[in-house]
Amino acid sequence: MDKQQTFIKTIREHEGIIYKITRIYFEDEEDQKDLYQEIVFQLWKSYDSFNSKSKWSTWMYRVALNTAISFLKKDQTKLKRSSSEQLENFKMEPFDPVMEERIAWLYRNIQELNVVEKGIILLYLEGRNYEEISNITGFSTTNIGTRISRIKQKLKNQIKTD
Amino acid sequence: MIMELDEMKSLWEDMSEKLERQKLLTDKVVLEMTQKKYRTKLNYISIPETVGTIICFAGAAYALVNFDKLDTWYLVLCGVISVSFCVILPILSMRSISRMKKIDVNHNSYRESLKLYAKSKDAFVKVQKAGYYLGFIFSLAVLPVAGKLLRNKDLLLEAKLWIWYIPIAIAFHFLFSRWVFKHYTSATKGARSLLEELQD
Numbered sequence: 001m002d003k004q005q006t007f008i009k010t011i012r013e014h015e016g017i018i019y020k021i022t023r024i025y026f027e028d029e030e031d032q033k034d035l036y037q038e039i040v041f042q043l044w045k046s047y048d049s050f051n052s053k054s055k056w057s058t059w060m061y062r063v064a065l066n067t068a069i070s071f072l073k074k075d076q077t078k079l080k081r082s083s084s085e086q087l088e089n090f091k092m093e094p095f096d097p098v099m100e101e102r103i104a105w106l107y108r109n110i111q112e113l114n115v116v117e118k119g120i121i122l123l124y125l126e127g128r129n130y131e132e133i134s135n136i137t138g139f140s141t142t143n144i145g146t147r148i149s150r151i152k153q154k155l156k157n158q159i160k161t162d
Numbered sequence: 163m164i165m166e167l168d169e170m171k172s173l174w175e176d177m178s179e180k181l182e183r184q185k186l187l188t189d190k191v192v193l194e195m196t197q198k199k200y201r202t203k204l205n206y207i208s209i210p211e212t213v214g215t216i217i218c219f220a221g222a223a224y225a226l227v228n229f230d231k232l233d234t235w236y237l238v239l240c241g242v243i244s245v246s247f248c249v250i251l252p253i254l255s256m257r258s259i260s261r262m263k264k265i266d267v268n269h270n271s272y273r274e275s276l277k278l279y280a281k282s283k284d285a286f287v288k289v290q291k292a293g294y295y296l297g298f299i300f301s302l303a304v305l306p307v308a309g310k311l312l313r314n315k316d317l318l319l320e321a322k323l324w325i326w327y328i329p330i331a332i333a334f335h336f337l338f339s340r341w342v343f344k345h346y347t348s349a350t351k352g353a354r355s356l357l358e359e360l361q362d
Contacts, residue, residue, distance in 0.1 A: 020181070
């Protein structure tokens, strides 16, 4: 299997993760789609420097989260949209209504967090351990622990006022 | 809806499982995403900034080419102020925008990228703010220069013009300054609080 095929296969295996990242940072579907494409593009661009000794997921989270930050600048810029027709139809199917409502509520609460917390909570919910989160984010493991407790408290308060 | 973080995590896991089963991407779509021509590209150039820069540079070039027509010391002074404004501010503005490009998505940690983002946002707001306030001086300096270069008239000697022009310029700046102040203060606050958050 050549490099491109391996990359495509890996992306398809992890497509859900990229989708979750885009939804955490943006509410608007078009923005999510834009970010999705940009993440895949950046992953491909950096693919040569991916060291197979390190975990693919750790590397992917790092590139995807950094790309999301570069997209935050959107408020200062205008996007030139040039999506292909194929991507116009790219949309996750809705879950059952109850689940969909719970998930929408979950995302709403995460979106209330600040940008630092969004990245950390995403990795936490993805089941990454403190060391991996620390590797990706650049915060110490102790700091990650403190931040997660703070986020827990913040979410509790948010939920109370819901 | 009451839910603890642990419940959130289990809901997240359920969702992840379902997402994994939904295979929407085809090889063709992924391939398209890797190709620049199909990419929804975040062009790090804002349209207003680009148009503004082109206008400013064109104006400055025109003034410089015809600078010898500014034949009094006060017109030369106005010319220097106008040209400096038209050259320096757009450069600073474009520079602060392009700082965002420095995010190395492959090697930077999330923390490093956020720091870069917050700093570039802070710098951008500062340049915009300076541009707004210096714009008042520019609006006074550019009129005599334009009058001289375009109509060969020394507008500084026309008292009547200044009687209505200065109050209009002041009123315009006064009206917008509240909005500008509010907008820039909140943008600066956002960038600063993010930097503080990253200090922990």
